Amino acid sequence: MARLRIAALFLVVVVIAGVLGYHFFEEYTWLEALYMTVITLSTVGFREVRPLSSVGMIFTIGLLIGGLGVVFYTAVTITAKVVEGEFQEFFGRKRMEKRIGALTDHYLVCGCGRIGEVICRELASKPVPFVVIEQDEERIRKVEEAGYLLLRGDATDEKVLLTAGAMQAKGLFATLPVDADNVFVTLTAKELNPSIFVVARAETERSERTLAHAGADKVISPYAMGGHRMAQAALRPAVVDIIELATHYHSLELQLEEIVVPLGSPCEGVTLRDSGLCQERGVIVVAIKRASGGMIFDPSMDEKIAVGDHLVALGEIARLRGLERRVETSAPQ
Known part of the structure; x- marks a missing residue:
């Protein structure tokens, strides 16, 4: 972006210098001076407004040599920016699609x-x-x-x-x-x-x-x-506070988590008591949602755990992560 600004500044300076030169050296009007500057820098080959003096010819040669360099530099800079942006967008999109595909x-x-x-x-x-x-x-x-x-x-x-x-x-x-x-x-x-x-x-x-x-x-x-949450906030504020504390992603004290019992889990086919999950300090198994869709609230210690069950537990985040690892990898106690 800095190169582009510099190129634009050089181009403006050259145009201003050309207008001033033709106006004072050849006594052209401001419009005629601008016209001569543009046709010189663009090299279109149109006739000059009036025949140039020796000073005007020398000035035109200098303007043409210096101006062409500035115009070329500006064009190259703009082209590079456009091509670079297109390449970045293309390859960035391809990298993103590759990550998504994996x-x-x-x-x-x-x-x-x-x-x-x-x-x-x-x-x-x-x-x-x-x-x-x-x-x-x-x-x-x-x-x-x-x-x-x-x-x-x-x-x-x-x-x-x-x-x-x-x-x-x-x-x-x-x-x-x-x-x-x-x-x-x-x-x-x-x-x-x-x-x-x-x-x-x-x-x-x-x-x-x-x-x-x-x-x-x-x-x-x-x-x-x-609307329901707003009504409950007034009618049952303590209940809403607990729910928000347990479900809000910013909460560090308490979380309500859902843990799926995978195939091959050591807890498969055993009771909550034998699995040792209820002995996890700082964690409460609130409910079990069966794979069939049924829900058991406040399950007893003799309730058996099956593959596909969703254990709904309440506790601290670190404790819940430990419970999740036990369901997936630990041996039943």
């Missing part, structure tokens, strides 16, 4: 508006791999500043979803501002990958039903949820 079990965030930004922060704080699909330039700049993986394009385009790795993705967030677009994204994603978990945003109750029929696993209405 992902598996990641999430797609379709649309990075106000809701999409919050989702990205939550995913980044986990952290879990995710890709943002966005085409609005202002939002793209915010995504790039945050350092998230970005794919420029229309999320409703099947090719864009394929490039983002929809067939290998674990989940998708349809947070586009138009409900019809979210319906289309949901339908396309489910067609490409029937096992992908889709969470969709809906503005109206009708859209909620449509998105559910389209295959969305969860449909969230931000306005309904916000």
Whole structure:
């Protein structure tokens, strides 16, 4: 950028010098002097305004030699900037697509508006791999500043979803501002990958039903949820405080976490008591969500753990990470 400014400054100086020279040496009017300067620097070969004197000829030779150098330098600088920018954008996009192509079990965030930004922060704080699909330039700049993986394009385009790795993705967030677009994204994603978990945003109750029929696993209405939370904040403030403390990504004291029991887990087929999970200090197993969809709140110590169960636990982040490692790798006690 500094070179470009210097080149532009040199060009302005040469033009001003040419105008002044022709005006004072040849007594041309200001317009005639500007005309002579332009045709000299551009080497178009038009006739001069009037025959030049010897001084004018010498001045023109100097202006032509010096001016051509400045014009050439400016042209080369501008061309280099354009080519460099295009190459950077091309290879940057290719590198990004290569990184995205290597992902598996990641999430797609379709649309990075106000809701999409919050989702990205939550995913980044986990952290879990995710890709943002966005085409609005202002939002793209915010995504790039945050350092998230970005794919420029229309999320409703099947090719864009394929490039983002929809067939290998674990989940998708349809947070586009138009409900019809979210319906289309949901339908396309489910067609490409029937096992992908889709969470969709809906503005109206009708859209909620449509998105559910389209295959969305969860449909969230931000306005309904916000209104409910505001009402509960007044009616049950202590309850809301606990929920916010346990679910907010900034919370360092307490977290509500969901741990999936994988195939081959040492906890498979044993009770909570025998697994030793309930003996983990500072952690409470609040509920067990069965793979079939059933939910058991405040499970007893004799409740057996099965593959695919989701253990909902409350505790400090470090303790929860320890519990997660026990479910995946430790031997039952």
